[in-house]
Amino acid sequence: MNARFLTKRKPTRRRPAILLAAAVITSSAALAGALPDASTSGAIAPAVTQANIHQTICVPGYSKSVRPPSWYTSKLKHRQLAAEGIYGRMRDYEEDHLIPISIGGNPRDVRNLWPEPRFGLWNAE
Numbered sequence: 001m002n003a004r005f006l007t008k009r010k011p012t013r014r015r016p017a018i019l020l021a022a023a024v025i026t027s028s029a030a031l032a033g034a035l036p037d038a039s040t041s042g043a044i045a046p047a048v049t050q051a052n053i054h055q056t057i058c059v060p061g062y063s064k065s066v067r068p069p070s071w072y073t074s075k076l077k078h079r080q081l082a083a084e085g086i087y088g089r090m091r092d093y094e095e096d097h098l099i100p101i102s103i104g105g106n107p108r109d110v111r112n113l114w115p116e117p118r119f120g121l122w123n124a125e
Helices: 017-032 062-066 070-083
Strands: 093-097 113-117
Touching (some): 070 093, 070 113
Antiparallel strands (some): 093 113
């Protein structure tokens, strides 16, 4: 065995507990604004079944082929944010699918789409 692996390692510096607690509190506050509304329940695409996944979600490019156009999601985002009383910059939010299209989520059902903030713990993509 190589001698350099037998030497003592330099102890790692640990953060004080107070910094860790502050990070948890900050993360919890950021998380509260980054979760979908309780009315967002998710919706499964009716065209995707266990019997046909090899012709739907398992085909390369499936998500792109069924993804709704930006005009659809933009109009929906405006309506959803107005219903929540949020009148800020629309570019600070992006419509996100609660159940991803790639695993059979419905691409256009409003129960599966919600305006995700582009800041905080989650970054809309």
